[in-house]
Amino acid sequence: GQQVMQIPQYQHVQEGEDFTTYCNSSTTLSNIQWYKQRPGGHPVFLIQLVKSGEVKKQKRLTFQFGEAKKNSSLHITATQTTDVGTYFCAGPVWYGGATNKLIFGTGTLLAVQP
Amino acid sequence: NAGVTQTPKFQVLKTGQSMTLQCAQDMNHNSMYWYRQDPGMGLRLIYYSASEGTTDKGEVPNGYNVSRLNKREFSLRLESAAPSQTSVYFCASSGGGAGQGYEQYFGPGTRLTVT
Numbered sequence: 365g366q367q368v369m370q371i372p373q374y375q376h377v378q379e380g381e382d383f384t385t386y387c388n389s390s391t392t393l394s395n396i397q398w399y400k401q402r403p404g405g406h407p408v409f410l411i412q413l414v415k416s417g418e419v420k421k422q423k424r425l426t427f428q429f430g431e432a433k434k435n436s437s438l439h440i441t442a443t444q445t446t447d448v449g450t451y452f453c454a455g456p457v458w459y460g461g462a463t464n465k466l467i468f469g470t471g472t473l474l475a476v477q478p
Numbered sequence: 479n480a481g482v483t484q485t486p487k488f489q490v491l492k493t494g495q496s497m498t499l500q501c502a503q504d505m506n507h508n509s510m511y512w513y514r515q516d517p518g519m520g521l522r523l524i525y526y527s528a529s530e531g532t533t534d535k536g537e538v539p540n541g542y543n544v545s546r547l548n549k550r551e552f553s554l555r556l557e558s559a560a561p562s563q564t565s566v567y568f569c570a571s572s573g574g575g576a577g578q579g580y581e582q583y584f585g586p587g588t589r590l591t592v593t
Contacts, residue, residue: 373518395579406568407521409581452520456576464509464528464575465536466582468521 366391368455370469378477383440385472387453394456396429396436397466402449443476450474480504482585484569490591491559499554499588501569509572510552511536511582512544514565521568527552528575559592566590 367390377383387396395414399407411420413429413436420427424447426439436453450471457465482503491497503510511526513536523536525544533544541563543555552571556563567588574580 406584466576470520
């Protein structure tokens with residue numbers, strides 16, 4: 365079945381260091397979404413990428429969608445303690461020509477040491 | 479605007495007991511979802527409802543039932559709880575399907591322990 369994997373599972377950085385998480389899908393995606401979940405919280409939507417090779421930025425966060433639309437990455441420049449949490453990518457699950465469902469990646473837990 | 483609300487926030491059940499998790503959204507969304515989250519497993523879809531009056535199975539439906547009561551409310555029922563159902567349960571809603579690019583809005587979650 366369709367799978368979405370993320371690496372690494374866990375990353376510990378010193379505040380001010382950069383961080384990158386990678387997302388890989390077993391199938392081509394029509395779009396990819398990124399969510400952030402703070403410890404003890406719920407997932408919150410960050411951004412959606414649709415076009416092949418698309419790059420979007422949100423302040424210190426840079427999101428990229430691969431040319432083949434099967435992979436994506438999230439890069440955080442100069443991490444802060446507020447960046448702590450688990451980052452998930454998610455893509456549509458196609459079933460019978462249409463989809464309402466998302467399949468979530470396994471997530472990357474980011475710990476930031478002050 | 480409360481967004482997506484879930485009750486209860488915490489629950490402890492004994493094996494074999496039943497319970498219903500409630501979810502409501504006030505964003506006039508068509509689609510609603512139930513996920514469970516276990517350590518290291520990410521979010522797994524239990525059931526979803528693409529629109530009022532329809533429900534469909536997700537990745538891990540066994541042991542659960544759902545009801546889309548109306549456009550606002552989507553409940554998840556555990557008929558006979560098992561320790562393997564110890565998890566954090568999230569309800570989510572979206573304006574439309576993921577394939578059409580709609581993002582999902584999540585509730586605060588229910589932390590369920592089955593002993």
